[in-house]
Amino acid sequence: MEKRVRVLVAKPGLDGHDRGAKVVARGLRDAGFEVIYTGLRQTPEQIVGAAVDEDVNVVALSLLSGAHNHLFPRIVELLKEKGLSEALVIGGGVIPDSDIPSLKAAGVSEVFTPGTPISSIVEFINANVK
């Protein structure tokens, strides 16, 4: 049997808005992925530590506070340092379109903004996970 895709849903920074993260986590679980949710207020180091410990294929970051330009690239960088450069990093939240190109250049594979159906995230993961 093929190993199930493992996804870490994480809340970096100090943002407490976790409706999106929890709905996506549950949606991904219902779509057949193994999902681990970190809870709130995780530092980049904690998130990457959890990604290593849980040996995940996907790291899904949710942030609505506007700190994404600082925190998302930092997490990608740390994942590489810890030898998890294969992991697919995706993000979501209140993220203006104009910030997306630089996030992608920093190694975030896709950014899902408000109104995205969970099915699009599932499709993206299935098409891109290594």
Next chain:
Amino acid sequence: MSNENVKTGLEAYNAKVAKAIARFPERGNLPEQRLYTPLDVEKTDYGTDIGFPGQYPFTRGVQPTMYRGRFWTMRMYAGFSTAEESNKRYRYLIESGATGLSCAFDLPTQIGYDSDDAISEGEVGKVGVAIDSLADMEILFDKIDLGKVSTSMTINAPASVLLAMYIAVGEKQGVSADKLKGTIQNDILKEYAARGTYIFPPKPSMRLITNIFEYCSQSVPNWNTISISGYHIREAGSTAAQEIAFTIADGIAYVEAAIKAGLNVDDFAGRLSFFWNAHNNVLEEVSKFRASRRLWAKVMKERFGATNPKSWMLRVHTQTAGSMLTAQQPENNIVRVALQTAAAVMGGTQSLHTNSKDEALALPTEDSVRIALRTQQIVAYESGLADVIDPLAGSYYVEALTNKIEEEAQNYIKKIDDLGGAVNAIEQGYIQKEIQDSAYKWQMDVEKGAKTIVGVNKFQIEEKPVEGLLKVDASVGELQKKKLADLRAKRDNAAVEKALAALKKACQDEHANLMPVILEAVKTYATLGEICGVMREVFGEYQAHVSL
């Protein structure tokens, strides 16, 4: 027409439309009945269930005159970047006709960290203004007369510190504490359940809150000591009935804690205030407001034996639903906000914040904030909705729905009582789970198309990128760090140390009221992070219940 005849008439009507209705299953299967009649309000008594405005059980509003006296307070939530920038926005809002201020603080401030703390990196000045010490607070209210303005502060875990700073700024302006008007949110229970900016565990948190109740009842009598908030519970995904149920359950927990701390219910209950969400379904929202007032009045009178009518009144601030704004075709949000405003006004709110059209994308620009404020002014001055008190009373539907929401909320409160009250229900994850289930159901309904969101899952267009969004200058963090370094170099550090030591001692003595010691510490320019650091050391930190 007698109810017997209405019944016969209704049966005939239903038989007649059955065939036509069957052709439209999507519209036919809504949860509401198609038509409401006197039969739906048979048991509703005008005197005991509805009554007059300003009279128990306040279904029709808390003041006898409502908007035939004065309009609600038009209070726009604002704050970003530095105190200097936010001060400019506040003065702009006051010049534009806003009648109250509402401060948004950045996340480090809300969680009790200074801007130069490593954990604050990237978050400084982002979702609100960064306040590190009294020095920032002085700038924030520069040229704003605290004797005239009423100020609401969205601050919870460190509420006592920010209130102390506000009192200190007032003193410097020559405005004594008994003249200050405003609100601190100070509602920690919904932080655990839905909003996430908690610091300390429930026990010391409840102590901080009751300390504030007690201190303000003596020294800041016109201050609303808490804004018990359903807004964020709804934003996290709850239903309308859950919003008021979980919030009133939180309210019950605060009242119980204060009584347990030795306070007399009528000494503090009149200063409790609430915060509701104005969501998309207009008539459901109006009914929710009405049901919540009746329910709280009964709780205060019957459960707690409060005798002062002020203690029975659910006074409420409202904000339109941020989670209902769409990133798609953002102009449509103006219309959503107008309808939500109509709901809040017909529901009888005491103050209102209207969201701006661009908030699903970023913090609002000055232009979009103006449209949001104008929306309130149009509803107030042009729509006629504010001309008659509680205009929807007597509608078969609205009265029936008011009854239904109240009953649903009562059932939840009963369940929470059985779990040992709101604190226990949150610690067991019950309230969080209920909210999450509703949020997930909502999302699934949208994805299945059972629920239509215009521009999101129907009537989509090819979107053009939105231009002209507000960007918070990335240098704010550095700027705040520099201000802090200067402050730490210039202030009397011995006085700071002494005040922090006194605070530590007071924290360890559970009978001490912390407000006066926090006020002293604030005046020495001890920083928010230093003050909260002392409290973290004594009280520890809350460990969240994580569940999916």
